[in-house]
Amino acid sequence: MLKKEDVEHVAKLSRLELSDAEIEKFTPQLSSVFEMFEKLDAEDLKNVEETSQVTGLENVTREDEIKCLDDLTCCTTEELLKNIPIKESSSILVPKVIEDK
Amino acid sequence: MTEEFRTVIGLEIHVQLNTRAKMFCGCDNNAEGKEPNTVVCPVCMGMPGTLPVASREAIEKTIKLGLALGCEIPKISKFDRKHYFYPDLPKGYQISQYDQPFCKGGQIELESGTVKLNRVHLEEDAGKLVHPKGSKYSIVDLNRAGTPLLEIVSEPDITSPAMAKDYMKELHLILRNLRISDADMEKGQMRCDANISVQLKGERRKGKVASSPIVEIKNLNSFRFVEKALAHEEKKLQEEFEKWPEKKTKLTHGFDSNRGTTYPMREKEEAKDYRYFPEPDVPPFDLTRFPIEKWKKELPKLPSHHRARLSELGLTKEEANIIAKDDTIKDVIENVAEKNKAIIGKLLINNVEARKLSIEALNQIADTIRDGSPSNWVRDMIRRSVKSGKLPLEIVKETKGLAPSSEEISEKTKEFTKFLISENPDVVQKHKAGKAGALEFLIGQGMKMTKGTVNPKELREELVKQLEEEKR
Numbered sequence A: 001m002l003k004k005e006d007v008e009h010v011a012k013l014s015r016l017e018l019s020d021a022e023i024e025k026f027t028p029q030l031s032s033v034f035e036m037f038e039k040l041d042a043e044d045l046k047n048v049e050e051t052s053q054v055t056g057l058e059n060v061t062r063e064d065e066i067k068c069l070d071d072l073t074c075c076t077t078e079e080l081l082k083n084i085p086i087k088e089s090s091s092i093l094v095p096k097v098i099e100d101k
Numbered sequence B: 001m002t003e004e005f006r007t008v009i010g011l012e013i014h015v016q017l018n019t020r021a022k023m024f025c026g027c028d029n030n031a032e033g034k035e036p037n038t039v040v041c042p043v044c045m046g047m048p049g050t051l052p053v054a055s056r057e058a059i060e061k062t063i064k065l066g067l068a069l070g071c072e073i074p075k076i077s078k079f080d081r082k083h084y085f086y087p088d089l090p091k092g093y094q095i096s097q098y099d100q101p102f103c104k105g106g107q108i109e110l111e112s113g114t115v116k117l118n119r120v121h122l123e124e125d126a127g128k129l130v131h132p133k134g135s136k137y138s139i140v141d142l143n144r145a146g147t148p149l150l151e152i153v154s155e156p157d158i159t160s161p162a163m164a165k166d167y168m169k170e171l172h173l174i175l176r177n178l179r180i181s182d183a184d185m186e187k188g189q190m191r192c193d194a195n196i197s198v199q200l201k202g203e204r205r206k207g208k209v210a211s212s213p214i215v216e217i218k219n220l221n222s223f224r225f226v227e228k229a230l231a232h233e234e235k236k237l238q239e240e241f242e243k244w245p246e247k248k249t250k251l252t253h254g255f256d257s258n259r260g261t262t263y264p265m266r267e268k269e270e271a272k273d274y275r276y277f278p279e280p281d282v283p284p285f286d287l288t289r290f291p292i293e294k295w296k297k298e299l300p301k302l303p304s305h306h307r308a309r310l311s312e313l314g315l316t317k318e319e320a321n322i323i324a325k326d327d328t329i330k331d332v333i334e335n336v337a338e339k340n341k342a343i344i345g346k347l348l349i350n351n352v353e354a355r356k357l358s359i360e361a362l363n364q365i366a367d368t369i370r371d372g373s374p375s376n377w378v379r380d381m382i383r384r385s386v387k388s389g390k391l392p393l394e395i396v397k398e399t400k401g402l403a404p405s406s407e408e409i410s411e412k413t414k415e416f417t418k419f420l421i422s423e424n425p426d427v428v429q430k431h432k433a434g435k436a437g438a439l440e441f442l443i444g445q446g447m448k449m450t451k452g453t454v455n456p457k458e459l460r461e462e463l464v465k466q467l468e469e470e471k472r
């Protein structure tokens, strides 16, 4: 069972502000997710190789050239900034992350 | 007080590679002078569904640095995701390297000792944040996001703030030597985070070395600041040694360059909080299939090699240091005659004008210096050669022998010769009596009296002439 502090810690890493009520609510929920994964501990995985790659590819590189990787990555600045909620000309604005000194 | 303590410093240095394009996409890696967020694409903006592709050039440059620093290049290497949430990191994770970096170990040799390295790994830089005073917003510019970034991590082998500065300067020199980064610190192309702690010498507490907490100072962006910030922190850690609560082991500080002091910053996440895992979008690397032996052969000589060789040639440590840092002088020294290297090295350090001379002209000048031409004459010859574009030997020929450099000096020599004769009647007498060596003695006296500012051949000619005249 996860502790309240674990949820608080993960919330902090995720920059989520949770109320006490929310922490109460999410602690058992998140716990059950972990419990599901803990079932794997019961299995003997000694001879099972860890999977972090599924393509079987190796040494995929590109030449040092200034060009779009493909058609889909060729975009205008307008297109790229279209969904930015707050901007000033081409600057992206976010709520201030450090306090004024 | 300071004798009781041992200082332990380790540096993490970030260096932007000078590739044309970014690390995982084809955006221009040089966004100097560009408007914010105009040198970006869906990949470096972290849009969902994009696929990063690693730059071969960036990997080559990383491994070349590793080879130059004596690192082990492993058979297998890969990228990992490092997670943290901050607006400068659009994906919510940075593609970095965790347990299988491109380069492991290695070392940098300094005059003050050897600094072992932990690793050199490759990652992508984050974007830039500006926090305008009074505004409720921070400004995000992602032009820098995705620039290939090296992280060079030293072991805690550095024992003083001055040594930390030396280490950084040496690394800077090596990076420039390999031409893998401009390492311009003012432009943020080379940045340093420093870890420092002080330990009580000889004393153990509860079976452990008695140590202060480790203070990490972030974003030191000049050689001077590295030394200054560390010296400030070192003093503070020593003075407040007994006050540190035992449980506090790590603190994060920033450096205020205006005041020369450090201040506490937001606590950083611990390694486990970064939730590293292998980057599934970038397949791993079998480095045995890269031409590593060929790259090794292509490596330019390191500054430490140049310094050792220059010292062997008879230059002082200071002279060797100056030349090792100066690409122009270094290239010239490589190309001039072996016997002239030291003479020309000294000459180029002291005489800016001489740097305009060709290799051939420099060799000729060096020959005359070895023959004992006085410095005034040499200076004059360099000036004439630079001005006329003629070789020193041509000028010598035109002016008949090692000719007086100008009428004025010649006049001076004439007068001085007269004076020399009147000052040394005994020697003049001996010369007239046919005593061998008397003339040489007079010339020697003359050179000594003028501190070598007179041309010996000219003096000899004039002496012979005036003594002949006296005889008559």
Ligand SMILES: [Zn+2]
Binding pocket: B022, B025, B026, B027, B039, B040, B041, B042, B043, B044, B045, B146
């Ligand atoms: Zn891009």
